[in-house]
Amino acid sequence: MQISIRNFTKTFDTTTVIDDMNLTIRDGEMLALLGPSGCGKSTTLFTISGIHRMDKGQLMFGDRDVSGLPSQKRNVGVVFQNYALYPHMNVFENIAFPLTVRKDAKADIDREVRAIAALTHISELLERRPGQLSGGQQQRVALARALVRKPDVLLLDEPLANLDAKLRLEMRSEIRRIQLETGITAVLVTHDQVEAMSMCDRIAIMKKGEIVQIDTPADMYSNPRTSFVAGFLGNPPISFLSGIAMDSAFSIAPIKLRVPLGSRQGIADGTQLKLGIRPEHFGPEGDIAVQGRIAFAETQGRENLYDVALADGSVLRSIQPAGKIWAVGEPVRWHIDSKSVFVFTDDGQRL
């Protein structure tokens, strides 16, 4: 079901957390709300669920306006960060709870619970208590409980934050698989860009209560609208150089660096600019030479990660396939791939 939020404003006491936000989540898509802590992403999630009320604005589930409805009357499934399983009930009773509240027939409940348990691969755990389950299994139970009454939308609040690294990988693909199999519209809140990029159809990046950009993961990575977005996506992260515009080029005079601005015309000489260079666009190959010194090296197995300090103290990150290894302190003359750089104004707007 398509979910749309219109002119949404939320204030806690005197602080406006979200101001006039608009967001449409398409039917059957999985959307990530991505942003640093305090950006309002959880507030948005809990507003969709009905736990928070909107101060202003409208929330539509399909054609139905649910802005004024309490949580119980919105058909929403929520997976909380700590799973919030009911500790005194076993797995079956946990999953069955939404149906028993609805007073479904016993045989129906039994059938529904077993079907959803099969989907989430926890059929053999139905007799256990939450305390006897591992983190990943608890997550599956929470998912099953959220999905069992076939909600209009599934909300996931940092679902992977409490899992260890290996389980996180597994549950990432599991949640996506279950979402695709049920075809449910889903919203995922996370501060981890890898989660957002790997699991979701689209990402909405939020900052200070506003949606900065909403796009598919690939588009957002290759075409960020602001330096904030560019800095948020990508691991290892992008590095920035500060300089000025001079003769249609980005220039840092002291180290004689000139990166042509190419098709970006009409920038007055002397304008303060920021240049964003992703680690994969800086290395031994490229067209703009930069003299520097390896300041830090990190072996990651398949790839190696280098920080290269330039003469003026700024640092460029580079990621290189394992093979040739540069030592810390070694002087290098590496190149920037000028076609792939991003140019931002001083306040972060992309040019």
Next chain:
Amino acid sequence: MTRNFAAWPIILLLTVLSLPLFIMYLFLLVDTFSNTPPGSLLPNEFTLEHWRFLIDPTITGDIWKPTLTTILFSASMMVIVVSVSATAGYALSRLALPFRRFVLSGIMVMHAFPSVTLIIGVFLVLQFAGLYNSLIGVILVKASLMLPFGIWIMKGFYDAVPWEIEMAGVQDGASRFIVWRRIILPQVKPGLLSLALFAFIDGWSEYMLPRILAPSSDFEVLSMYLNTVSDPNSSTYNFNIFKSVGLFYTLPVLALFVLFQNRLMNIFGGGTKG
């Protein structure tokens, strides 16, 4: 097992310090089952005559009626305290009530208030309500005096229940009442149980309130009965019988403590997060 310090000096010290209490209890027990000649410390014969009051009402009066009254008194008080505390504690912990802070600090103050100082006001209220000299009146007063403690304890237990569990219940379509009854209440069961025990024991040992608020009524609780037995001016005065009645009066409390001591400790370990 290795230890940082030797345990025996502490055990010795504690033994010496608690010896007087221990000897007192031992003699209480021994004296109820034996006779001691005057001037002697040690008893010389075993007897059950001091327990005859259990079957023979002519000795000190019928003991079973006061016992039943005390059970009724403690149990009704327990029911009131537990049910009010369970609901009020939840409301104070979870609901956005007006004047919540004020009510909370009020409860703290009332908890700290010595109940004796309220007795004149309570007397006036009971007199006005026509409940003076009645068992119901005393039960209500006793229960309300214990409520601040009960509400505060229960609020602590509710505070320890994660917020998300409750929200998950609401999200699953349940009303706040169903969430409370089916999800939250089972989480605070240890608190409810220990509060119930505390209330029962508190009611069981109450002497002052029935004495003051129902002096001329026809019911009698065990503590008042014990007081009558212990009167040295009465014609039936017998120190060993007094000890037996005292032991009889203490037994239920001791039994409850032995059975539920782990639960009772809960109230100090688990739920006093304020």
